[in-house]
Amino acid sequence: xxxxxxxxxxxxxxxxxxxxxxxxxxxxxxxxxxxxxxxxxxxxxxx
Numbered sequence: 001x002x003x004x005x006x007x008x009x010x011x012x013x014x015x016x017x018x019x020x021x022x023x024x025x026x027x028x029x030x031x032x033x034x035x036x037x038x039x040x041x042x043x044x045x046x047x
Contacts, residue, residue: 027034
C-alpha cells in the first residue's frame with residue numbers, strides 16, 4: 001500500500017525511467033525465455 005502510494009506520488013518524469021530500467025533488467029533476465037515465447041508465438045499465433 002505504501003509502495004503504490006509512493007510510486008503514485010512520484011513525478012512522471014521520474015517514474016518512466018525507473019519503469020524502463022526495470023523492463024530492461026527483466027528483458028536481460030528473461031531474454032532467452034522471451035525468444036522461446038516469440039518463436040512459439042510465430043508458430044502458433046493463438047498464444
